[in-house]
Amino acid sequence: MDTKDHNPDLTNPGVMTPDTTMGNFAIGYELDGTITRDAHVTSPEGMEVPQGEQQTKKTATPLQESLRRLRRDKRAMISLSVILLFILIPIFGPLIYQHIGGPYTSSVCNCQIGPNVYHNPYHQELDRLDELPSSQYWLGTDAIGRDSLARLMQGMLVSFMVAIMVEIVDIGLGVSIGVLAGFYGGWIDQVLARFTDIMFAFPGLLFAILLTGIFGSQADSAFSSIPIIGANGNARLILVSLALAITAWPLMARYVRGQSLQLKEQQFIEAAHTSGTSNTRIIWRHITPNLFSIVVVAATLNLSATIIGEAGLSLLGLGVQAPGSSIGLMISDASGSIAVHPWEIILPSLMLTIIVLAFCFLGDGMRDAFDPRSKD
Amino acid sequence: MSQFLIKRFIGLIFVVIGVTFITFLLGYFAPGDPIRGLLGNHFDPHLYANLRHSYGLDLPWYQQYWNYLSGLFRGNFGYSFAQQNRSVWDILKDGVPVSFELGFWALLLALIAGVPLGIISALRANTWVDTVNMGTMLILYALPAFVLAIFAQLFIVWIDTHSGLSWPVAGWGNVWQYDWNNLQPKIVPILVFAATETALYARLARNSMLEVLRQDYVRTARAKGMRERTVIYRHSLRNAMIPLVTIFGLSIGLLVTGAFFIETIFNIPGIAQISITSINARDYPVMQATVVLLAVAVVIGNLISDILYSVVDPRIKAS
Numbered sequence: 047m048d049t050k051d052h053n054p055d056l057t058n059p060g061v062m063t064p065d066t067t068m069g070n071f072a073i074g075y076e077l078d079g080t081i082t083r084d085a086h087v088t089s090p091e092g093m094e095v096p097q098g099e100q101q102t103k104k105t106a107t108p109l110q111e112s113l114r115r116l117r118r119d120k121r122a123m124i125s126l127s128v129i130l131l132f133i134l135i136p137i138f139g140p141l142i143y144q145h146i147g148g149p150y151t152s153s154v155c156n157c158q159i160g161p162n163v164y165h166n167p168y169h170q171e172l173d174r175l176d177e178l179p180s181s182q183y184w185l186g187t188d189a190i191g192r193d194s195l196a197r198l199m200q201g202m203l204v205s206f207m208v209a210i211m212v213e214i215v216d217i218g219l220g221v222s223i224g225v226l227a228g229f230y231g232g233w234i235d236q237v238l239a240r241f242t243d244i245m246f247a248f249p250g251l252l253f254a255i256l257l258t259g260i261f262g263s264q265a266d267s268a269f270s271s272i273p274i275i276g277a278n279g280n281a282r283l284i285l286v287s288l289a290l291a292i293t294a295w296p297l298m299a300r301y302v303r304g305q306s307l308q309l310k311e312q313q314f315i316e317a318a319h320t321s322g323t324s325n326t327r328i329i330w331r332h333i334t335p336n337l338f339s340i341v342v343v344a345a346t347l348n349l350s351a352t353i354i355g356e357a358g359l360s361l362l363g364l365g366v367q368a369p370g371s372s373i374g375l376m377i378s379d380a381s382g383s384i385a386v387h388p389w390e391i392i393l394p395s396l397m398l399t400i401i402v403l404a405f406c407f408l409g410d411g412m413r414d415a416f417d418p419r420s421k422d
Numbered sequence: 423m424s425q426f427l428i429k430r431f432i433g434l435i436f437v438v439i440g441v442t443f444i445t446f447l448l449g450y451f452a453p454g455d456p457i458r459g460l461l462g463n464h465f466d467p468h469l470y471a472n473l474r475h476s477y478g479l480d481l482p483w484y485q486q487y488w489n490y491l492s493g494l495f496r497g498n499f500g501y502s503f504a505q506q507n508r509s510v511w512d513i514l515k516d517g518v519p520v521s522f523e524l525g526f527w528a529l530l531l532a533l534i535a536g537v538p539l540g541i542i543s544a545l546r547a548n549t550w551v552d553t554v555n556m557g558t559m560l561i562l563y564a565l566p567a568f569v570l571a572i573f574a575q576l577f578i579v580w581i582d583t584h585s586g587l588s589w590p591v592a593g594w595g596n597v598w599q600y601d602w603n604n605l606q607p608k609i610v611p612i613l614v615f616a617a618t619e620t621a622l623y624a625r626l627a628r629n630s631m632l633e634v635l636r637q638d639y640v641r642t643a644r645a646k647g648m649r650e651r652t653v654i655y656r657h658s659l660r661n662a663m664i665p666l667v668t669i670f671g672l673s674i675g676l677l678v679t680g681a682f683f684i685e686t687i688f689n690i691p692g693i694a695q696i697s698i699t700s701i702n703a704r705d706y707p708v709m710q711a712t713v714v715l716l717a718v719a720v721v722i723g724n725l726i727s728d729i730l731y732s733v734v735d736p737r738i739k740a741s
Contacts, residue, residue, distance in 0.1 A: 243433065244440035247717045247724075251682065256448055256713055259701030264453040354566040358683060361568060362698060377572065381687070384572075385579045385591070392576065395569050406564035 112339065115415035122411025125404040132401060136203035140165075140196065147182055167196040167371050176387045188379060188390055198397060200371040204280065205401065208287050208356040209349050215291035216298050217345055221337060223295075224302025229310055229329055238303065242296035251355055254289035258364040261285055266367060279370030283356075286365050290355045298344055305340050309333050339416035346412050350405035357398055373398050430728050434721050441717040442494060442710075446487050449706040456503045456704060477501065494714065504705040513708055514696060514715070519597045521692035524681055527612045529673060532619030537666065539620070540627025544662075545654065547632060556628065562621035567614070568683035574614045575687065592689035611688045615681065619673060626669055631662040664735050671727020675720030 106114065116122055147161035153173050163169055164182070171191040179186045185195040227235040245253070258265075262282055269281035309315060310333070318328050359365040360374030373394045380390035457473045458465070474480045477500075478489055493500060499510035539559070543552045562570070578589050594611075595604025634640065635658055643653045685694040693712055700708035 240436065240440070243437050244444065247437045247441050247720050248444075248713070252713060252716060253444075255682070255697075255701070256445065256709065259709065260448050260452045260706070350564065358566065358568060361683070362686060363702070377568070381572070384575055385583070388576055388579065391572055395572050399565060399569055402566065402569075403561065403564055406560070410560075 109338070112416045116411055119411040119415060121407050122415070125407040125411070128400065128404045129408065132202060132404075133206055136199040136206070139199045140167075143184075143196065143199070150182065165193050165196050167192060167200040168369050169193070176383070176390065178389055185393060186389060188376070189383060189387070194376075194390070194393060197371040197376060198373070198394065201373040201376055201394065202397070202401070204283065204366060204370070204372045205353050205356055208283055208290070209352045211284075211287040212291045212294060212352045213345050213349065215287070216294045216348060217341060219291070219295040220298025220344075221302050221334070221341060224299035225306050225329055225333060225337070227299065228303040228306030229325070229333060235303070238296075238299055242300055245293060245296045248293070251293070251358060253293050254286070254355060254359060255362065255364060257289040257292070258282065258285055258359055262364055279367035282365060282367060286356055286359050289359075290352050293355075294348055294352065298341070298348070301340055301344050302337055305337055306333055309336055343409065343413045343416050346405065347409035350402045350409065353398070353401060353405065426732060427729065430725060434725055437721055438714075438718060439491070441721075442491060442714055443487065445710045445713045446490055449710050450483055450486070452704075452706060454704065456706060477503075490710075499711040499714075500707040502705055502708050504700070504703040504708075510707050510711045514693065514711060517691060517693040517696045518715075520594060520690060521681055521685070521694065523597055524594075524608075524611060524615060524684070524690065524692060527608075528615035528619055531612065531616035532623055532673075533670070535616070536620040536623025537627045537663075540624040540629075541631050541659070541662070543624065543628045544631035544635065547628075552628075556625070559621040559624045562617050563625060565618075566683070567618050568687055570617060571611070571614050571684050571687040574610050578610060592687075594688075594690040594692075607688075611684055611690060615684050622669070622673075623666065626666055627662065630665045631658065634658045634662045637661075664731070667730045667734050668727045671723045671725075671730060672720075673723070674726060675716070675723030 144162040144165045147165065149158045149160050150164055151157070152159045152164070152171060154171065164171055169192060171187065174183070174187050174191045176189055177183055177187040183193050183195070185193075185198060188194055188197065223234070223238055227238040248256075262285065265285040266279075266281050269284050272281075315328060315332060318332055323332075356365060357372065357374035357377070360372040361378045362374075363378065366372035366375050376394035377391060377398075380387065380394070384391050457470060457477065457479065461470060461473075471480075478486055481489070490500065497511070499514070502508050502510055502513055505513065539555060543555045546552050575591055578591050581587060582589055582591075589610075590607040593607045595607055640653060640658055643657050644650075648657075681690075681692060682694040682697075684690070685692045686698060689695075693715065697709060697712035700706075700712070
């Protein structure tokens with residue numbers, strides 16, 4: 047499954063060179079005549095960014111153009127709304143779900159419990175095992191009587207949290223090191239190249255498996271005292287995210303490096319150099335903003351790999367631990383009774399399928415929108 | 423040409439050393455004392471010191487690493503912590519052929535199915551054939567291997583309950599034996615594994631073929647009035663295969679990892695399962711050996727693809 051990490055469509059780092067778009071711009075401006083060339087040149091930052099603030103109604107910035115293309119892509123927009131829905135459900139779902147349903151006389155404690163108890167992802171109702179969907183348990187219960195919908199929502203939350211944490215590290219490390227390697231070259235570039243070579247030799251998830259396998263139990267005890275994460279078996283997620291981020295960032299750094307190498311040779315950078323702009327300022331003001339589209343596309347495409355990675359690690363028992371919930375853990379819990387209670391394994395697998403496909407379609411759509419030249 | 427290969431080869435040795443160093447460090451800094459855990463309640467300081475010495479754990483880290491590395495080059499992976507008196511290779515040697523067999527058939531099937539599917543899609547680009555074909559391939563490509571494996575298992579169970587067949591859901595037969603009893607459990611895992619690889623090849627083949635068909639020389643060939651078959655088979659196909667060669671080399675190594683989940687779900691006693699068991703048993707030497715083995719497979723795959731690449735495409739020699 048890890049072949050997916052190395053997306054062949056993106057391995058060419060030359061995507062999204064700004065030169066052609068810039069060229070189109072100049073022409074567009076001249077034809078329109080809304081902004082004269084002179085005004086354009088004399089504006090201090092105007093050379094490379096006629097985007098954003100100073101554009102008029104008729105000319106769209108590259109970003110607006112891309113967003114317009116993205117909006118027209120039906121598949122990507124449907125995927126985007128599915129993703130948004132699936133982010134909202136685990137955030138607000140439990141709040142609502144735990145208030146729906148009447149009191150229920152539990153045989154465990156012989157007392158009445160409300161929906162805030164039996165719709166809790168950790169609560170076990172020991173005589174309500176392996177149920178199909180009902181009005182009390184909307185998506186049924188698992189093998190030890192826990193509410194599947196509550197656990198599924200918790201699992202989706204875990205998936206998205208891990209995805210966000212991984213992307214923060216991935217973009218942070220990937221962009222900063224990629225830019226430095228591309229702009230300065232030299233030893234940073236050499237070290238980056240060697241490091242990526244080594245990381246690519248670890249087949250896909252293997253490094254993450256190794257890291258979580260060795261340090262997993264230590265992470266459990268180390269991180270479970272942190273208040274928000276708590277002792278619900280989610281402590282290992284920090285380690286999982288870290289491991290996935292370490293495997294992900296070299297690829298991002300490679301894309302960014304390739305892009306900055308190309309940007310560095312552009313005329314507007316040369317112009318900035320000539321007018322005495324410092325290297326730091328060039329990197330911040332002129333190179334980094336131009337990396338936006340490639341970073342967004344690469345990050346989106348990486349998201350599905352991250353979600354698969356977390357689910358896979360939890361499936362192998364290396365991610366979220368027992369009382370906690372994760373899509374991968376639900377699959378692994380249900381895999382023992384696949385012949386008798388197929389519903390329990392179909393539910394998380396189907397959910398994972400939908401999430402992964404949505405991210406994949408969105409990523410494809412983003413690439414087509416932000417980099418029209420890569421289209422067939 | 424030879425200079426290029428030598429350069430690549432030196433790079434590969436560097437990568438192997440890097441990979442072994444990282445895995446060594448992870449094992450070295452692993453929490454808990456494996457020997458301590460091994461002795462459990464029967465702790466005896468003398469025996470403890472003896473065991474540590476025989477595993478070489480009392481040496482400083484650089485000496486440990488050197489011993490490990492020099493052992494690797496002699497084909498000695500060290501000794502298992504969890505199963506004493508067994509060398510790591512002794513544990514691995516049953517798993518390697520199983521994983522290789524799974525990967526071999528899957529890759530073969532993927533090549534046979536994937537490349538033609540991609541070519542057909544490219545020749546009928548933007549028709550319904552292309553849309554249906556590539557839609558399926560995109561879904562196969564995007565889905566994690568373990569989800570496919572689970573759906574395949576569900577399908578077997580469904581067939582079994584409805585038809586009275588008793589098709590095995592998990593397990594593996596004897597290696598390289600193909601009478602019905604041995605073949606039966608192998609079919610589904612191989613098909614599932616092949617499906618994910620097929621999708622990769624089909625997508626690549628389509629893109630690469632479309633790229634070639636857009637070239638000037640193809641237009642020239644058509645303009646000369648050459649038969650379409652000649653244009654496609656003699657002019658385009660060979661050039662379209664060049665990027666596939668690279669991926670083929672890569673998948674030789676990568677095949678082993680895709681199997682990680684497939685081996686777990688179908689309960690196949692391959693190298694991935696050994697690796698998982700050793701992680702749970704905190705048997706670091708076995709774990710390190712599996713990682714190094716897989717990484718070396720990837721690296722050799724890279725080298726093979728480099729060699730094939732320079733053979734197939736003469737233009738590459740210059741760089």
